[in-house]
Each structure stands twice: as C-alpha cells, then as structure tokens.
Amino acid sequence: MSVSIVVGAQWGDEGKGKIIDVLSENASAVLRYQGGANAGHTVYIGEQKYVLHLIPSGILRPDVVCFIGDGVVLDPIAYQEELDVLHKAGIRTEGRLWVSPRTHIILPYHKRLDMCAEKRKGKKKIGTTGRGIGPAYMDKYSRMGLRAIDLLNEPIRRERILQNLEMKNFLLTSYYEETPLDPEDILQQAAACADILKPYVRETIPDLAEMNAKGRHLLIEGAQGAMLDIDYGSYPYVTSSHPVAGGTFTGSGLGVYSGGDMRLLGVAKAYLTRVGNGPFPTELDDETGRMLRDRGNEYGATTGRPRRCGWLDLVALKYSCLVNGLTHLAITKLDVLDGFDTLNVAVAYQYKGRRLDFFPADLQAQEEVTPVYKSFKGWQKDTSTCREYDDLPDAARAYLAYIAEFLGIPVHIVSTGQRRDQIIFV
C-alpha cells in the first residue's frame, strides 16, 4: 500500500481541503484521524463551494471510500448537517463512508461546557471554535466518554450518560453558575444521535488491512495544524488533539505503518494566519495584514471569524517540519502575494538580546520574541494562471526556492488559486 499523509504545518487553515481534493483523484480512500467539526476544509469544484468540517474531503470524488478514524471526536448533529448538504448536492455517501466504532462522540453538553469554560477564562480564553472539542477529549482521557459503539448500545448509553451528567451538572451549577441539564432531554438527544450514526458505524481496521494487501493508495487527512497540536503547539493556545503526523499512528487504526511507500506532505500558506488567541510572532496588525486578509479572504470556514494575518514564519515552519517528520511541502495561496513590492519572511527571533533559531517552548518567549526578517523582492505578475513551475515569475521561484532550502525539504506542490486546476506539481 502507499500512504500519503497530508497535515497542516502551521496554525491550521493552510488550504489542506483543496490539496486533499486534488490528491484524492489517485486515492482509493481518505481517512480523518483527529479533531472534529472544528475543522473547515473548503473545496471548490467549478463554481460550487463545499465546506467540510468532519467528513473527509475525499467524499467529493465518487469512487473514493472515506473513513473517520478512532482519534476523531464526532458530533452526530454536525455530521447530519454535513450529510444533508452532500446529499442535496447529489453526492452519495451510502456504502462509502465509515465511522470507526471506537470514535468518541460529542454530545450537546460538550458544546455547552466548551462555551462555559471559555466564558470563565475571560481575557485568557483560548478562542475555541465552540464545537465541544476540548470537553469531549477530556471525557475520553478521563475514561468517561462514549464511543460510537457505546452510543449504539442503549443500556450502556443510558448508564454512561447518567453517570456523566452527575458530574457535568455539578460543574454547570456549582462552578459555572449555570442551569443544569435535564437527563431525560439528553438521553433523547443521544438516542437521536445514535439513529444518525447507526448506518455508518463499521470496523474500519479490516478495510485498511485489505487495502494494504491489495496495494491501494490511502490518503490520510489532517485537520488543524502542528502549531495547534496538544503536545507540540503553542500550549495552552492549542486544540485538544494531535494534528501532527504522529497522530495518525494512534488515530487511524493503521499502526506504525512501515510497509511500502509513505509520503508526509505538510501544507503551509505562502504567508501565515491564525484564528483564536495565542502567540503569533509575525502577526501584522497594520495595512499589510489587512491586505493579506482581504486578498486571501481570510475568514474562518467554521466560525466566520476574521483570521489574524502575518508574514511567513520559517522558524515555526522549520519546527513543524521536525515535529511532523515532513518529507514534502505544499505551498498554498501563493497568488495572494502577487503585487507586493516586498515580502518578508522570519528566519530567526530576537528575545531578551539573544538570537533564537529554534521555536521556543516558553509561552512568554513565544509572545515576546521579535522576528528577524529576510526581505524578498515581490512580483507583479498574476500567478493564478501559471500551470508550470517555470511559468512562475523569477521572484516567486526565488521565494519558493529559499523556503525549500531553509527547511531542507522540497516544495512538491504550489497552489495558486481555489480551483482544482490552479495547481503546480513541481
């Protein structure tokens, strides 16, 4: 089997959806291994825009099978909403979309607790998507969660939910000073969630083993990005899962895949964005930042929030290459940089009079570093019509060549627009 793992190499929103959509043309299956409906993968097919939050982007290719792996936290209500959109667009999901029985479930109380925790943190809030991600992973790791298979088992579902609600209601009323949840109401909602998921829950591990035996191509789709990883990201301003490529080993059911071909593709924007709070050394709170936001249409695909924008940060990206073990890079949204006179790229940081070449673990340092920039000449040509690497202006090729050299890995794909055909394979 050949496996391509496609992960976000920055703070999410790198344009993974489009890259996965393009690559899935040659894949038998696409698998999601972490996160939940906090993701927003935007794919354009012609003029039609699809935003997928939970279901792998491969669903848009009729012959591709999609798996939701064990490391995901799945909100059945968000899942149903997404199914409705797909079905309305004539996209079939029956018999080609499978949810692992071990996938943990997000119930309405997780979303409520997510909001309460954020409200309580006040100014120090993380700026979550409010999709219940953190509370669902908390339940999973404190061994209180419900997996898809538990949701489908009525007595287990009932017992686990009632047990959970004892603690959740204590938290809601005594700590957050909110109204409690009604157990009967939650049990009813959970029963409806079970009905939604029932046709889709099936062991995914034997399917993956069969694909392996038949030498098929599997594409693994990451959500968010390495800088939001619970272990490697800008903690505590992170998500609660493992967006790094290592997360696939526990979140997919594939194990430590060592047979055959494996490619680890990191997706990075030609500049940088972040939604939510937390450090962002190269953030531009000025006209240039606003230009990047307008030209790049930088608004969250899940929450609609304006994204914070800044220059490409190669210190953070180099760190991301290391913690992911990337073998190849995809650079997206290069066209957004068309027309700038000068482009800056962070190649180091200054902190307390010292030069830092490695992304620091210390939150205070992450917040207080000053980037050391290398400047590049911009280009005045429209790159969105370029289809070959050699069509790109010299200055754009110099920019890309520097990125590859700095990171020590090749740029394999360059995306220059939202459409499927606006792509260059290097």
Ligand code: IMP
């Ligand atoms: P959560 O994943 O909703 O708990 O949010 C935690 C942090 O991750 C917040 O800063 C969110 O804005 C950020 N985040 C979560 N999902 C995405 C994503 O798909 N793209 C970009 N940022 C994300």
